[in-house]
Amino acid sequence: MKYAFILSITFYVCSCFYAIFGSYLIVNNENNKANRLFVLLTSSMAIWSFAYSIANSVPTAEENAFWRCMSVFGWGVFYSILLHFILVLTNTEERLNKRLMLVVLYLPAVINIILYAPFGYLAEKQYKVVQTDFGWIDKLPMDMGKLWINLYPIIFVIPSIILLIRWRRELEPHSLMKRQATIFLITVLFPFFVGGLTDILPDILGIEAFPKVAAIFITLPVTMLFLASKRYGVFLEKRKEVIIYRETEEVADSSRLRLFETAAAIFTIGALGSFFAGYFIAGGDLAHELSLALVVL
Structure with a gap:
């Protein structure tokens, strides 16, 4: 069971990673469409990873099915975004x-x-889970519902990759943007290739199921986009700093806003740390620890 615990921790760390990236972008980047969509991407990934971390760690099949249903608010919208x-x-x-x-x-x-989603038309009926060394694994045979779950990412990932390849070809040779676009394309291809092997192929072939870990490997393109934006100002537009002379009251308002942003970041980290320590380390009750974290948040 130690592998199941490690996998649950990994999913939870990824969810924190996505949440922190999204929060950083809200504070530091321009409020344009690309940035808003990227924040939605990181939010959906945070929900996806968090739901999987809980689903893999709960003691009963019924609880596992519920949290798998909750994960649809992550993976179910991620590929569209x-x-x-x-x-x-x-x-x-x-x-x-x-x-x-x-x-x-x-x-x-x-x-x-x-x-x-929970209480949806298929919901828990779509999962038949058994306990393994890696946690709960879905053993439900392929049916129309499972076929759609596997087709949905394929339908959206293939056009995404084609668009990125065409876009890269149109960029100026040897430019910074083209180099970053090449790295981004590689980091997009890798997790979806791994996700196809672990999440989709076993279902299609009807072989022994593996833990679905695509949400973990998607950290690669997310990190690449974040670093490219932070270091070079490409892909995601950073908020421009304009030096102006302001009245003392305006400066105080700006300082107060920065203080609130810092306090919000501290409370967010505190909530994530509180849940991690209380639920995963101390083995506390899920409902109690989740409620406490939400209150802090």
């Missing part, structure tokens, strides 16, 4: 009918939530 983000990043969105684009992008996400 990802393709939308890449459409904006590559300036492809401008050439599309926006209303039709939004329907095509987000209708599958709505279907996912209707089908697989």
Whole structure:
């Protein structure tokens, strides 16, 4: 069972990682469409990873099924947001009918939530889990519901990769943007290749299931985007610093806002640390530790 514990901790650390990245971008980057979509991406990944960390650590199959259903608010919308983000990043969105684009992008996400969210049409019926050394593993044979779960990421990832390849080809040779775009493309391909091997292929072939770890490896492209934005100001537009002379009262307001942002960051880290110590380390009750963390947050 130590492998199950390690996997649960890894998922939880990833969820904290995504949450902190998203919070940083909200404070430091411009409020434009690409940045907003990236924050939504990190938020969906945080939900996905957190739900998986709890699902893998709970003692009963019923609780596991519930938290797997909760994870649909992460994976069930992530791939739609990802393709939308890449459409904006590559300036492809401008050439599309926006209303039709939004329907095509987000209708599958709505279907996912209707089908697989807690109390959805399929919900817990879609999972038949057994306890293994790596935690709870889904053993349900392939059916239409499971087929859709596997098709959804494929339908959105393939166009995303094609758009990135075309966009990279159009960039100026030997430029900083092209180098960063190449790294981004590689970091996108790797986790989706690994995710296909661990999350999709076993279901299709009907072989012994593996832990679904795509949410862990997606940290690679997220980190790359974050570092490229922070170091070089590419992909995600940073907030521009403008030096102006302001009245004392305006300076005080700015300092107060920075103080509130710092306090919010401290409380966020405190809530994440409190839940980690209380639930994973001390083995406390899930409902109690989660409530305490939410109060602190």
